[in-house]
Amino acid sequence: MNQLLNTENVIASFSGHQVLKGISLSVKPNDVVALIGPSGCGKSTFLRCLNRLHEEVTGATVNGRVVLEGQDIYGEGVDPVKIRRKIGMVFQKPNPFPALSIYDNVAAGLKLAGIRRRSVLDEAVETSLRQAALWGEVKDKLKAPGTSLSGGQQQRLCIARALTVRPPVILMDEPTSALDPISTAKIEELIVQLKTAVTVVIVTHNMQQAARISDNTGFFLLGELVEFGATREIFTKPRDRRTEEYITGRFG
Amino acid sequence: MEQLLALPIVRSFLPQGRKEIHLGDRLFYLSLKSLSVLIILSLCALVYLLWGMATPAFAKFGWGFFTTSTWNPVTEAFGSLAFIYGTVVSSLLGLLIATPVSIAVALFLNEVAPRPVGTVLGFMVEMLAAIPSVVFGIWGVFSLAPWVRATLQPAIQSYAGWLPIFQGPPYGVGMFTAGIILAIMITPTISSICREVFRTIPFTVREGALALGGTKWEMMKMAILDSSRSGIFGATVLGLGRAFGETMAVTMVIGNRPQISASLFAPAQTMASIIANEYAEASSDMHHSALAAVGLALFLVSLLFNGGARFVLWRTDRKFRSRA
Amino acid sequence: MNEPLPSFDLQRFDGRRRWKNRLAIVVLTLLTTLAVWPFVSILKYVIERGYPALTWTLFTNLPKPVGEAGGGIANALVGSITMVALASVVGIPAGIFAGAYLSEFGRGKVATTLRFTCDLLVSVPSIIIGLFAYTLIVIPMKGFSAYAGAFAMLMIQVPMVTRTTEEILKLVPQHLREAGLALGIPRWKVILRIVLRGSLSGLTTGVMLALARILGETAPLLFTAFNNRFWSEKLNQPTASLPVLIYTYAISPFDDWHAQAWAAALVLVLFVLLLNVATRLILGRRADIRH
Numbered sequence: 001m002n003q004l005l006n007t008e009n010v011i012a013s014f015s016g017h018q019v020l021k022g023i024s025l026s027v028k029p030n031d032v033v034a035l036i037g038p039s040g041c042g043k044s045t046f047l048r049c050l051n052r053l054h055e056e057v058t059g060a061t062v063n064g065r066v067v068l069e070g071q072d073i074y075g076e077g078v079d080p081v082k083i084r085r086k087i088g089m090v091f092q093k094p095n096p097f098p099a100l101s102i103y104d105n106v107a108a109g110l111k112l113a114g115i116r117r118r119s120v121l122d123e124a125v126e127t128s129l130r131q132a133a134l135w136g137e138v139k140d141k142l143k144a145p146g147t148s149l150s151g152g153q154q155q156r157l158c159i160a161r162a163l164t165v166r167p168p169v170i171l172m173d174e175p176t177s178a179l180d181p182i183s184t185a186k187i188e189e190l191i192v193q194l195k196t197a198v199t200v201v202i203v204t205h206n207m208q209q210a211a212r213i214s215d216n217t218g219f220f221l222l223g224e225l226v227e228f229g230a231t232r233e234i235f236t237k238p239r240d241r242r243t244e245e246y247i248t249g250r251f252g
Numbered sequence: 253m254e255q256l257l258a259l260p261i262v263r264s265f266l267p268q269g270r271k272e273i274h275l276g277d278r279l280f281y282l283s284l285k286s287l288s289v290l291i292i293l294s295l296c297a298l299v300y301l302l303w304g305m306a307t308p309a310f311a312k313f314g315w316g317f318f319t320t321s322t323w324n325p326v327t328e329a330f331g332s333l334a335f336i337y338g339t340v341v342s343s344l345l346g347l348l349i350a351t352p353v354s355i356a357v358a359l360f361l362n363e364v365a366p367r368p369v370g371t372v373l374g375f376m377v378e379m380l381a382a383i384p385s386v387v388f389g390i391w392g393v394f395s396l397a398p399w400v401r402a403t404l405q406p407a408i409q410s411y412a413g414w415l416p417i418f419q420g421p422p423y424g425v426g427m428f429t430a431g432i433i434l435a436i437m438i439t440p441t442i443s444s445i446c447r448e449v450f451r452t453i454p455f456t457v458r459e460g461a462l463a464l465g466g467t468k469w470e471m472m473k474m475a476i477l478d479s480s481r482s483g484i485f486g487a488t489v490l491g492l493g494r495a496f497g498e499t500m501a502v503t504m505v506i507g508n509r510p511q512i513s514a515s516l517f518a519p520a521q522t523m524a525s526i527i528a529n530e531y532a533e534a535s536s537d538m539h540h541s542a543l544a545a546v547g548l549a550l551f552l553v554s555l556l557f558n559g560g561a562r563f564v565l566w567r568t569d570r571k572f573r574s575r576a
Numbered sequence: 577m578n579e580p581l582p583s584f585d586l587q588r589f590d591g592r593r594r595w596k597n598r599l600a601i602v603v604l605t606l607l608t609t610l611a612v613w614p615f616v617s618i619l620k621y622v623i624e625r626g627y628p629a630l631t632w633t634l635f636t637n638l639p640k641p642v643g644e645a646g647g648g649i650a651n652a653l654v655g656s657i658t659m660v661a662l663a664s665v666v667g668i669p670a671g672i673f674a675g676a677y678l679s680e681f682g683r684g685k686v687a688t689t690l691r692f693t694c695d696l697l698v699s700v701p702s703i704i705i706g707l708f709a710y711t712l713i714v715i716p717m718k719g720f721s722a723y724a725g726a727f728a729m730l731m732i733q734v735p736m737v738t739r740t741t742e743e744i745l746k747l748v749p750q751h752l753r754e755a756g757l758a759l760g761i762p763r764w765k766v767i768l769r770i771v772l773r774g775s776l777s778g779l780t781t782g783v784m785l786a787l788a789r790i791l792g793e794t795a796p797l798l799f800t801a802f803n804n805r806f807w808s809e810k811l812n813q814p815t816a817s818l819p820v821l822i823y824t825y826a827i828s829p830f831d832d833w834h835a836q837a838w839a840a841a842l843v844l845v846l847f848v849l850l851l852n853v854a855t856r857l858i859l860g861r862r863a864d865i866r867h
Contacts, residue, residue: 053463058367079594085465085586095460098453099478108474109464114589158460165465165586280764284677288690291674291734295693298731301711302704356607364604373612375856380615382852384792386819387841390826391618394625394834436614443611465586467593469600497701499795500819504827524703524795531707532799547707551700558699 004029004199005050005169006067012045015059019045021223022064027169027216032191032200034210034231037220037246043203046220047171050201051087052080069168085109088162088170088198093178094154096146096161103142105157109165124164131197132160133190152183159190163198170194172202176209188213207247211235219243302551305544312538317545323510323526325535330542332549334510338520339550342427342502343495345516346434351488354439358446359472374447381440389504392433397424397505400432405517420515425507427520433501438491445490449483449568450476482571486564493557497550499524523550619845626842629835639805642830649840651807652821655722658808659801659817660791662726667733668783672772674734675741675782680767682742691742694735705731706796714800720814725801729790736789740782744775781855788851792844794819818844 005027012020020042027033035043048054049062052073065072073083096105104111106125115121125142129135134156138149146157155175162170172191176184191200191213204210210217211231218228219240227234227243238244309317313330320331357377361370401424412418420426453476461471477484507519508529521529523546534540637648674694678687697705709728714720748771756766772779802814803824818840825837 051463053459056459056462079590081465081467081594082587082590083465084463089459089463091456091460091463093454093456095454095456097457097460097474097479099481100474108461110586112464112466112470112474112593113586114593115586161464274762276765277763280767281681284673284681285686287670288674288677288686291670291738292686292689292693294731295697297712298704298708302707305707305711353607353611356604357611360604360608364601365608373608376612376615379849379852380612382788382848383615383618384794384819384844384848386792386794386822386826387618387622387845390822390837390841391614391621393826395617395621436611439611467597469597470593472600493699497699497703499701499703500823504823524701527703527707528795528798531710532802544707544711547704551704554699554701554704555696558696562695 003027003067004031004069005201006065007050008065008067010046010049010062010064010066012042012049012054012063013061014057019223020049023225025218025225025228027199027201029168029199030195031216032195032202032214034214034217035201035203035220036205036207036210036217037226039205041220042223043220044173047089047173047201047203050169050171051084051089053084053089055080085113085165086167086169088165088167090155090158090162090170090172090175092174094151094158096149096154096157098145098147100146101143102138102146102149102157105146106160106164108161113165125160128160128164131163131194132156133186133193134160150183152179152186155179155183155187156190159187159194163194167198169199169201172200174203174205177205184209207235219246221246299551302544302548305541306548307541308538309541309545313542317542318549321510321512325530325539328536328538330538330545332523332526332542332546334512335521335523335526335546336549337512338427338430338506338522339496339524341516342430342434342506342520342522343492345427345431346438346495347488347492349432349435350439350442350491351484353435354442354487354491355446355477355484357439357443358450359476361443362447362450363468363472363476377440377443380436381444385437385498385500386504388433388437388501392429392501392505393425396433397429400424400426400429404428416514417516420513420517422517423507423519425505425519426517427506427513428516430502430506430520430522431516433505434495434498437498437501438494441494442487442491445487445565446480446484449480449487452569453479480568482564483568486561486568489557489564490561493554493561496557497524497554499528503528523547622838622842622845625835625838626840629839630842634836634839638807642833645832647832647836649818649821649836649843651804652816652818652840653843655801655804655808655815656791656818658811659722659726659729659797659815660787662722662811663729663733663790664783664787667730667786668737670730671734671737671783671786672741672779674738676745676767676772678738678742679745680771690738694738697731697735698739701795702728702732702793703795703798706798706800709796709800717812719812720800720802722801722808722811722813722815725797725815725817728796728800729793732793732796733786733790736786737782740785741779744778744782745771747778748775777858781858784851784855788848792819792848794823798823 003026008024009022010020011018011022023046035046037043045054050066054060054062062074066074068086097108100108103125106128107121110121110124126135129138134153137153146154149157176187188209191202194200202214214231216229217231217234219226219234221242227238227240234243235247238247309330317330317332318336319333321333322329322331323334361374365373401422405422408418457475458471461475466474502522503525506522506525508521508525509519510521510526513520527543527547531543534543633646634648635653636650637646638651640647674690678690681687705728708731709724713724713727717723752770752774753766756770757763797817797820801817803820804814804816808815822837822840822844825833
């Protein structure tokens with residue numbers, strides 16, 4: 001199967017007010033897909049539809065199909081809790097659990113699933129922190145609270161936390177918009193490195209970021225997926241006029 | 253410079269408390285300040301007078317006042333141990349019942365209940381706090397106590413009646429009933445503080461727990477409860493402080509027997525209830541003094557717990573604000 | 577990073593977790609119902625047992641000796657209202673102005689001490705306030721009186737109104753004050769005419785909450801106003817009050833008195849709940865000014 005994640009005509013609403021107008025796209029394994037567009041156009045909402053977080057808001061509804069590894073996550077009787085293990089998420093503002101240490105934060109997903117064996121946890125935590133390029137900085141203070149790290153480190157902690165349960169896909173909702181340029185650069189570098197292990201779908205405000213790190217890009221405008229294709233093509237030869245106007249900075 | 257000070261705008265930027273130039277303002281400010289000082293002085297008067305009333309008893313009985321349990325107005329032998337015991341045990345019992353219930357209420361109203369249900373139930377819990385203590389008392393006498401006597405106590409005794417703390421005839425009134433009614437009365441306090449503490453947890457932390465594949469309950473445990481430990485602690489200490497001072501409802505259901513008993517079902521007496529029972533008709537000056545001494549002790553304990561709780565909650569609040 | 581990593585079985589406890597989740601939700605629901613139940617039960621009892629005894633004679637008659645029918649709570653009603661009114665004449669303005677002091681001139685040692693004092697007085701067990709009133713008023717006057725009862729109420733009312741007033745007045749935006757001052761209006765007029773007058777609805781809610789509280793307080797009245805089975809001709813006599821009547825009658829062995837106690841409780845609860853609900857309606861969904 002060449003497609004890891006496939007969405008078919010996803011429509012999302014908040015209390016009857018429609019915000020997504022039928023999004024269909026597909027993501028290949030080990031891709032980095034960037035979703036760009038002006039703010040308020042449904043990119044984050046779409047992302048939240050992919051891990052069934054959108055429906056947690058009162059009055060929010062989703063229609064359409066989202067097929068992950070051959071299974072429609074919105075199918076009959078599918079448990080959202082199980083789906084979310086397969087699709088990790090990193091949020092705009094780093095959100096480590098305030099009461100937990102760095103170690104416990106990274107291990108949180110495993111501990112929830114009932115894995116208690118110290119050796120297994122130790123190894124998983126170290127692997128995740130290495131993958132998130134954070135191990136060197138925290139290996140001596142794993143017991144420190146998660147919130148004692150800097151903003152950029154906290155975000156990498158959240159990435160490590162998401163990686164620990166080995167999801168095939170990780171969603172990132174503007175992960176660097178709250179960070180300084182140096183941390184941003186580190187995380188962009190990290191995302192490119194992570195490609196070999198996971199597939200990444202990243203929402204970003206920053207066109208240059210999308211151009212730098214993604215393989216495929218989707219342009220959202222007013223709840224519609226205007227264009228979706230290889231990043232190189234989107235940024236050099238966009239097919240839709242609206243895409244071109246956005247890329248060249250005419251609006252947004 | 254004087255010219256400048258005449259401008260009202262400049263005056264409003266002066267540090268507060270500086271001498272006002274305009275006569276009307278000066279009078280106003282001074283009268284308001286005097287009123288405030290008067291209020292402060294009245295608190296000082298309270299402490300001073302209470303201390304004055306209590307001193308004869310302390311002088312006569314010394315520390316024995318707090319360590320003996322004989323309370324005999326006729327022979328003028330006064331020891332308040334039984335009341336301290338009654339206050340502490342009934343309040344702790346109330347806290348034991350109220351804490352899990354209050355946390356459950358806070359979680360339910362904040363996280364589980366659909367909006368309209370949450371509003372209605374939340375309203376009812378808060379209105380519970382507005383009901384006067386004496387109404388709780390009359391309800392306790394005619395509804396709760398008979399239920400304890402006829403249903404609860406026999407039920408508990410059929411399973412655990414061999415334990416000394418559960419022995420004794422079913423009076424209906426006693427330490428246990430007082431504990432239950434205290435639990436009911438302090439639940440609104442503890443749950444409303446918990447609700448506020450829970451609300452300060454950013455939504456994104458909750459989402460983070462869900463995004464990891466946590467169930468709703470796991471999300472509540474990990475993102476909310478674990479992060480609110482000090483806030484919950486402050487709420488319980490505040491609830492305990494309130495329980496210590498609760499008078500009428502307790503007086504009406506505790507059985508009014510100044511005794512220390514091993515059983516939770518035995519009648520007892522609290523510091524507040526002995527004052528309520530005996531003060532109006534106290535026979536002698538020493539009797540009055542002894543009761544005032546009990547009152548002073550109650551005042552100090554209540555101060556300690558309320559102040560301590562406020563401090564803990566203030567620190568918790570600061571911690572969350574600095575994080576946000 | 578290219579070697580296959582050892583995998584875990586994340587699904588193993590899924591069933592148990594789902595079951596625990598359901599159980600937790602059920603338990604939370606049950607406990608909330610348990611917490612709310614007394615409110616429902618109290619209302620039920622007060623209405624069921626109080627309503628039948630609500631007769632015209634109840635409100636107009638004095639208590640009759642035990643065994644005689646037709647006793648009433650008139651003197652207790654009047655006594656409560658009298659003492660609350662007496663306290664409020666001093667307490668409401670005092671509380672509002674002290675609260676204005678805190679919000680308008682709020683820095684400095686006096687202000688901080690006042691805040692601390694009010695918070696303390698509000699959380700002190702009310703029976704201690706009664707002891708204070710006894711020592712200050714009953715002893716010098718050599719007897720129980722409405723004055724003493726009113727004073728005890730005052731000591732509860734003033735700190736409450738002070739704090740709520742401060743909270744409400746602090747919500748008034750600073751530029752309103754500055755606009756007044758810039759027009760050359762003296763500060764005291766700005767405070768009275770602009771700040772206070774503009775916050776009347778909020779201030780009223782604070783006053784109403786305090787009224788509801790002091791109406792229902794029993795403990796401080798037990799040895800200040802004490803009780804009276806007849807009219808109190810003057811304010812320096814023992815005075816009957818609704819809460820004390822409820823207490824005395826409820827613990828008595830007479831059924832007729834029990835019925836009257838329930839009726840009195842119904843009146844009291846209705847009053848208190850109405851005041852609280854009115855507060856809520858006025859405030860809308862704005863700031864919570866309690867505690």
